[in-house]
Every structure is written in C-alpha cells, then in structure tokens.
Amino acid sequence: MNVTRRNVLLGTAALAAVGGAAVMVPMAMRPGTMAPSTSRARPVAGQADLPPEADVVIVGAGIMGVATAFFLAEKGLSVVVCEKGGIACEQSSRAYGQVTNYGLPQEVVELGQHSKSLWRAMNARIGRDTSYRDYGRVQAFQQDSEIEAAREWLAGAEAAAPDHAPIRARFVEGAELAEMLPGAQSDWKMGLYQDDDGGMEPALAAPAVAEAAIARGVAIVTDCAVRGYETEAGAISHVVTEKGAIRTGALVVAGGTWSRLLLGNAGIGFPVLPVYLSQQRIGAVDGPPACGAVGRVVWRKEVDGSYSNGPRFMTAPILRDSFALLPDFLPALPGMLMGDTPLDMALGADLTRSFRVERQWRLDEQTPFERARIMAPTQNDGTLDESLGWLREEFPVFNQARVIERWAGTVDVARDQLPVIGPIRAVQGLFVMGGFTFGLTQGLGAGELMADLVAGTAPAIGPNHFELERITGGKAGRSRPA
Template identity: 25%
Template structure:
C-alpha cells in the first residue's frame, strides 16, 4: 500500500513513521521544512488534565507512546514525566476542577487535589495566593523542536521518502491520488491530510469544508535560572486571558505561553508575529503563578500557525466524500500531547480499516449539515 502524507509536523511525521512500521510505502510532503509549523510553536505540554473527555482514550494511547519515544525513535526528545500542576485562585475554578476530576475518573485519569499547605511543601514558590491545585503526576513535557525531526529521521530509516519545501497540486482518479511537487509527480492509493491550519484547504478541495481559523500563540523564554520548577505549571480559570502556563527546562530557562489572546495569522505566507503590546499582560498573568519571575529577562519570543476548528475539536478519520482520503488536522493548539497517538491511531485506521481508539467524535462529516 502506498500512502502520501501531506504535512511535516508532529502529526504528519508520526503518521508516516507508524504507517511505515505497519508495512506501508510512504511519501511525506511538507510545504516548508519538517517541524516548522504549529509543532515548533508549541509549548511542549504533555497533559491530559482538562481535555474533552471522549478524547481521553486517544490521550492515554499517546501518553504511553511518549513513554516509549526514546526507544522508538533512537534519540532523546526530552520527554519528562515531571507532573502537571494547575493552580486554582477562586472557588468557581475549584468547582470546575472538581467537576472535571469526578468526570475524568471513569475515563481512567486520576487527578490529585492539593491544599495550600501541600502546594507550599511540594512546590515552594508556586502560586502563593492559590486556594488549591490539581496535580496529574504522570504527565509532563517534551521538546517541540526535537520531536518532529526525530519522527522524520526514524521514518526515513524505515524507507519513508520526504519531500520538503514544495507546494502541491492534488488530483484524484480511479487509480488513487496524484500529487505534483517540485520533484515531480507522486502517486498513491491513499492520501493523509496532516496539513495543520492548511488542512481545511485540502479538505475543501475534496468537497469537505471545515470551519477552521488560523491563530498564532504568544510564546517566550527567559534567561537561564537555577533549576527550581519541576512540573509543568498552569492555572484553572474562566478568565479569557488568565490561562498562563510555564515550564522550566533542565538548562534553567523558563518557557511560557498563554495569558494573552492569540494573534490572527494569514495562511499566505503563514507566519505569525508576536504582538509586543500583549506581552506585559502575559507577564502579569505569569507572575500570579511564580512571583519570583518579576525581575527576570525575557530573551526571546515567537509564534507559529495553529488551526482552530469552530467546535474546538480536531478533524480525524476517513473522508466522507473521497475513498482513500484521510484527515488528521485542526488540533486547536492542544495537539502536542496527542501527536504520537494520532500517528499510531491513523496508521491503524488506514492499514486495517478500523481503529481500536474511538474517533467518531472527530469525523469530518459532523460539519456536513
């Protein structure tokens, strides 16, 4: 079986790798360079707390694969199961957390509630004004700059052909799919759309419009500091711009995001620019989590291009209009943790016609009406 994968981010490279492991002959095509779209803009959060609950089986499948990543890929992608803490500063948010905690338990996710003394004892310096926190001990983070290239390299060792820096022209006929690239014409029986924010264009080409909009996150990193913060740190809040998050890498720098509205992105050329006016708002939100950051220097900021579907759920599964076409795009800024699981699940679906992980909620035909 021949498969063309469109998109060289985490979803596309993971799919190519797992397809090749299942014996498919794969060509991956990327319009820019591997891992330079939404993946490189990601915070690197590997969390299951707060997810849409029917997505939990996919999140569990992916978390297991993150734990095997070094063995699977032959290199360290800096996956660290340091835990994920979300601080709570008001009683409405505490009620939200407890409701999620109870609802998530039947889906196999155990979350601990921490009291203020427990927060101070286990995580000194975090959220001194917090009235509680949730803690998921088996989640953590990975390095967004390493993961897609690692999957791509491992896929290449399995025989996957990778074509970068090319636009495509796609046609479909009785013999399958034909894609014109700068390296010539490529044909395959199956086509997998992992094009991220551009995935909607490909779906529409096949008569399946999806309400998707591109936005870029406001990301930044500080100067190196003594390593004190072990878990990924976030917040439970209903405030529109209150959902700040951060993590400290082993080199000491603190990577952060949230706390400010995402910036709109035009798909051509598809490069978001940070709005410097929003950075002070973002920093004020971060200081609520770690007040000691008040005098720390921010050394770099960046953004990317993420696809946000109207209902905030991804598009995954077989096309409803075109035999042999499959989709995995529109992960709404929440896809990093899911990436390995998406690749494994979609490879299973393409090669066997079924998938042990439920994907029905993510069907593209949910927009057909």
C-alpha cells in the same frame, strides 16, 4: 474556572455579529499578522527527489504527518511525506509544549491519555531523545467555583480514560501544595496535580519523530508543495506536487491551517478556523516547579533548564473564512462566550491578504503553498510582557531570568474543539487530520490512529468522535462555495 480553549473559536466568527467603531478600532490595533518566518525546529534533512510511487502519501511534515508516517512504516507500508517547507517548521515547533488534557472536552481524553502513554515510551522506542519528560503538572485554584469545575472535569476524565492509560491525578492543598509551588506569592486554596502530565520542547519533539520515521524508510520530501490529487474510478490514484506526480492509493492531508485551502480546491469542505498564540523562552532559575498553571499564566521547564512561558491569550484573526464559516460557528458562540480565556479579535492586514489568496487552481499551476514556504504570525509582545510580569509577581525568582526568544504560532480549530482524524468518504483513499488545539499532546495518538485507519487495522482507541461528517452536516466533506 473552566480552563479550556473553548472560547478561542468565537472571535473568528463574531465580527459579523458585532459592530461599531468601539469594537473595530481596538481590533485594528491588535498585533499578530501572518508573515514569512524562519523555522524554530532543530534541522532535519529531508530529500529533494520525489519517489515515483508509495503506498501512502502524506501532506505536511509537522507532528501529525511524521507521526502517521512513523506508525505506517512500522506496519510495513511505503510512505512519502511531502512538505512545502521544512520539517516541523510551522506550528509543530511553536506550540506551548505542555502535555496535558486538563480542561479539554471529555471526547478527547482517551486520545490524549493514549498519546501520553506513547510519548512516555517514545525515547526508548526510537533510540532518540524527543525531549519529553514526565514532569507532572499542577493547576492551582483560589475560588471554590474553580475547584468544583475541576472536580467535575476530573470525574468525567477518569471515566473516559482508557484502562491502559488511566489519569493519575489528585487534589492537593496546604503544605503539600505549597511545596509544589515554592516561592508562590498568592494564597492558593487547592491544586490539581497530574503526575502523568509532562512537557516537551516543540523544536525538538517532531524532528526526533521525523528522524525515526526516516530511519524506518519514510521519504520526507521538503520544498515540495502538494497541488492536489487525481482519481481513477472515484479512488485516489496520484498525488500531484510541484515536483511531479506520485502514484498512490492513499492520501493523508495533515497540513495544519493549510489543509482547508488544499481540500477546498478539490471541492472538499473542511470547516476549521485559525487562532494565533504567542510564546516565549526565558532563562533558567532555581525553585519553581517544572510545569504548571496559575491564574492566567502557564510555564514549562525545558530540558536545558530554561523555561517556556505563555499567556492564556489567543488572537483570532478576522479572515475571509470567518464570514464564509459564520453559519457553522455561530450556534456555538453562546457557549464560547461563557469561558474565561481572554481572546483578542484582530482586524488588519490578514483580512485583505485572505481575499488575495487563490482558492482555485489547476494542478499544473503554481499554488499559494509554493509562495508561502514557512509562515507564522508575529508575536504579541504586549501579552508576552504581561504574562512574564504575572509570572514574576507570582514567583519573584523569575526576575533574574531574561527573555531569550519569542515567537508565535497558529492553531486550527473546529467549532466543537475536537480534532478531525479519519477518511473523507466522498473520495476513496482520502483522509484528513486537523483541528488540534493540543497538537503535541495528541500527536502520537492521532498519528497511530490515522495509521490504523489507513491500513485497515483495529485501532487502540475509538475513532468515532473524530469523523469529519460531524462538522459538515453529514455531507461527506463536500463543500458549499465559500
């Protein structure tokens, strides 16, 4: 079994390749619609006033933005983070929270392993509890084909991992596997155990990093949407926000699913599409391992003893951008269709909403960001019920656990599932990071890498896999009309 998110990309572009009422009616019935939401994140107070200048301005106070700010501040640069809502209020507090590379493309293994090494040391480094724990993680298999695919992935991952953060993984079976999966009802043939994997509570992790950044002098200005930027001689000179302009020589766009819209207003193409995922937290029980995956269900233990549980289901909303980016995503569709992670395509209110969102505005005009402070998709209760049912069938002890909370989040993905971390070469001083399918796993490593690129210091890991030009056809980020 190839346990990746490789096929989550197909739905957002596939509508133009399929048709008929037999397809469109079920899509129209599937839940998951973007709506105003409240934050899951532990509250961290930002500041109201916008400083007049900074060495670097960052758009977005999610894990990517605050991690980049933290590492830049450690280098002695002055940093301002502008956030349209609150700190970590959207995807960064709604993720799965498993910290693992398993099944991801080999090109991100180095980034993921380096990031895990940073998370492992982060509590001591900042004097705060990020909630990260080295639980270890077991992935269980029943079929020989699944085991062979896992062996192939591990061999490549071991070769790609950096020397300072090697993958610590081994195959387990028999009594040892049974001990790792106490109470499991299925006959699992083998498991891949990674003891360098872990987990964290998304509602706590990014806020802790944000507090550490603030303690190092970073200004995080909340309720402050960025409208665009100004240049002098082809280089970033000012960032224009709803609270005024700030002078700077570097701008990092780390706005998650909003980055494409912001860059598009400036004529910069950022070809990523969103997918929705649902998650739930259930009560504490004794017995099951802290972190694992079996069949179509994953789970993770929280620091308070409760468990987070998520199904391997994604919902790809059909949007205006689904059609605009069809030429970009279509060549990848055959490979996407070979995966086994179920993906729903949703045809509903999000499509009409996407056509109403402005794509162009002046810098003295209100923007879509100011009308959407905190947005999240509604959760898919059906798939969450099914996921919890699978978990209870496999581990009957979970029958004692009640559902505490449910939510959904949004992940932005590129056609090759690799993140973008680097400069936009059309504008000196402009950088972008996005397209993270495992954002918390990669968050600290990505933030450190971006900080090195902005500051011009030698990075600990190679940046070449993450350049924007790989998905824009070498067009330096300039977009075609969409």
